[in-house]
Amino acid sequence: MPPRTPLDADAVLAATEDILRRHGPDKATVVDVARALGVSHAAVYKHFASKQALREAVTRRWLDRNRDTLAGIAADRAVPPAQRLRSWLHAVLTVKQAKIREDPELFAAYGILAAAHSSVATGHVADLLGQLTAIIADGAADGTFRTDDAAATARVVFTATARFHHVAHAAEWQNPGIEDELDEVCSLLLEGLQNN
Amino acid sequence: MPPRTPLDADAVLAATEDILRRHGPDKATVVDVARALGVSHAAVYKHFASKQALREAVTRRWLDRNRDTLAGIAADRAVPPAQRLRSWLHAVLTVKQAKIREDPELFAAYGILAAAHSSVATGHVADLLGQLTAIIADGAADGTFRTDDAAATARVVFTATARFHHVAHAAEWQNPGIEDELDEVCSLLLEGLQNN
DNA sequence: TAGGTAACAGGTGTCAAACTTTGTAACCTG
DNA sequence: CAGGTTACAAAGTTTGACACCTGTTACCTA
Numbered sequence: 371m372p373p374r375t376p377l378d379a380d381a382v383l384a385a386t387e388d389i390l391r392r393h394g395p396d397k398a399t400v401v402d403v404a405r406a407l408g409v410s411h412a413a414v415y416k417h418f419a420s421k422q423a424l425r426e427a428v429t430r431r432w433l434d435r436n437r438d439t440l441a442g443i444a445a446d447r448a449v450p451p452a453q454r455l456r457s458w459l460h461a462v463l464t465v466k467q468a469k470i471r472e473d474p475e476l477f478a479a480y481g482i483l484a485a486a487h488s489s490v491a492t493g494h495v496a497d498l499l500g501q502l503t504a505i506i507a508d509g510a511a512d513g514t515f516r517t518d519d520a521a522a523t524a525r526v527v528f529t530a531t532a533r534f535h536h537v538a539h540a541a542e543w544q545n546p547g548i549e550d551e552l553d554e555v556c557s558l559l560l561e562g563l564q565n566n
Numbered sequence: 567m568p569p570r571t572p573l574d575a576d577a578v579l580a581a582t583e584d585i586l587r588r589h590g591p592d593k594a595t596v597v598d599v600a601r602a603l604g605v606s607h608a609a610v611y612k613h614f615a616s617k618q619a620l621r622e623a624v625t626r627r628w629l630d631r632n633r634d635t636l637a638g639i640a641a642d643r644a645v646p647p648a649q650r651l652r653s654w655l656h657a658v659l660t661v662k663q664a665k666i667r668e669d670p671e672l673f674a675a676y677g678i679l680a681a682a683h684s685s686v687a688t689g690h691v692a693d694l695l696g697q698l699t700a701i702i703a704d705g706a707a708d709g710t711f712r713t714d715d716a717a718a719t720a721r722v723v724f725t726a727t728a729r730f731h732h733v734a735h736a737a738e739w740q741n742p743g744i745e746d747e748l749d750e751v752c753s754l755l756l757e758g759l760q761n762n
Numbered sequence: 763t764a765g766g767t768a769a770c771a772g773g774t775g776t777c778a779a780a781c782t783t784t785g786t787a788a789c790c791t792g
Numbered sequence: 793c794a795g796g797t798t799a800c801a802a803a804g805t806t807t808g809a810c811a812c813c814t815g816t817t818a819c820c821t822a
């Protein structure tokens with residue numbers, strides 16, 4: 371018996387997210403998801419090629435939910451580039467702290483994908499790098515920053531702040547002084563970046 | 567029958583290191599170590615309070631083997647502080663790359679201790695931070711670097727270069743461009759550090 | 763008495779059998 | 793014919809009996 375409302379990819383994603391949250395990334399099965407939807411597990415495979423693909427789609431959606439917040443900060447020309455760089459790096463940390471606090475299960479799922487060099491993780495990094503490049507390009511254009519390759523400089527800044535956004539350091543984001551540490555790293559990087 | 571040469575802590579450490587290398591950190595048992603020494607496993611417990619303590623002692627010894635190389639670079643007043651900072655950071659990376667290549671089993675054992683916040687790991691970090699502080703203090707003294715707290719600045723530099731020495735990033739140390747990346751991060755940090 | 767032994771309780775790891783899960787295939791149905 | 797079904801093989805996971813390891817104790821001996 372087909373369900374009254376036909377199954378769509380979005381409903382599958384929502385149900386998977388829920389199951390992932392309740393069972394954890396290791397115990398969430400496709401059968402569980404199907405059961406939650408009142409459907410056979412084969413139906414789920416009509417919408418997603420594999421369990422891996424389903425997981426990636428859920429994680430991508432979850433990562434994308436805060437993209438606009440960060441993109442907004444990166445693109446806000448009203449704030450001078452140096453201060454914008456600082457705020458943006460803080461925002462990245464804050465967003466990730468919130469994610470780990472609110473959704474430890476989904477965060478763990480993201481960690482697994484990142485470790486497996488999944489395109490979701492590299493895509494997320496590319497997205498953040500793009501935003502950072504935009505901030506630095508703005509700073510280069512208005513003379514605040516000294517650089518002749520905004521993308522390369524963005525990569526360097528991103529590497530130097532790995533402790534504050536790389537999943538491998540997630541445990542350290544709970545440390546009480548972490549924001550101050552980021553502030554200090556920002557200050558040193560800005561000294562290096564700015565004309566003076 | 568007691569052995570001809572009485573067992574001492576050092577012989578136990580050497581045997582443990584050997585077993586660790588041959589069996590890997592997960593399969594190396596205290597019984598294996600005792601067997602290699604021709605002794606009962608209880609004898610090993612006369613010298614080390616627990617398997618954990620034995621492991622930590624082995625790791626500490628292994629970490630200490632390259633300490634002098636790095637300490638030598640850090641203390642070499644013949645090299646100007648800026649260049650010394652750069653060489654030292656490269657040396658830390660090189661030493662760790664060599665360790666992971668030559669002794670993956672012992673490196674894995676170190677990774678486990680680091681994750682468990684063992685005093686061996688924190689001690690190792692404190693040691694490196696001390697060396698870095700010395701370089702920066704030298705730079706502050708001769709006017710190369712602008713800082714009023716060498717230890718704090720050392721912490722910031724260490725944090726900003728986490729990707730090149732923190733165990734969590736060990737997999738990335740195999741990347742071909744990693745040295746160039748470190749070079750670029752160094753350059754930016756030195757710009758920020760130096761008077762100009 | 764420092765440094766060894768043998769024996770043991772309790773915890774952890776291993777292995778094969780039984781069960782789940784994944785992914786596919788062949789088949790319905792509005 | 794898109795979107796569902798049941799049935800199934802292959803791969804992965806759980807289970808439970810059993811072996812092995814850790815850490816301790818009581819004891820031996822140069």
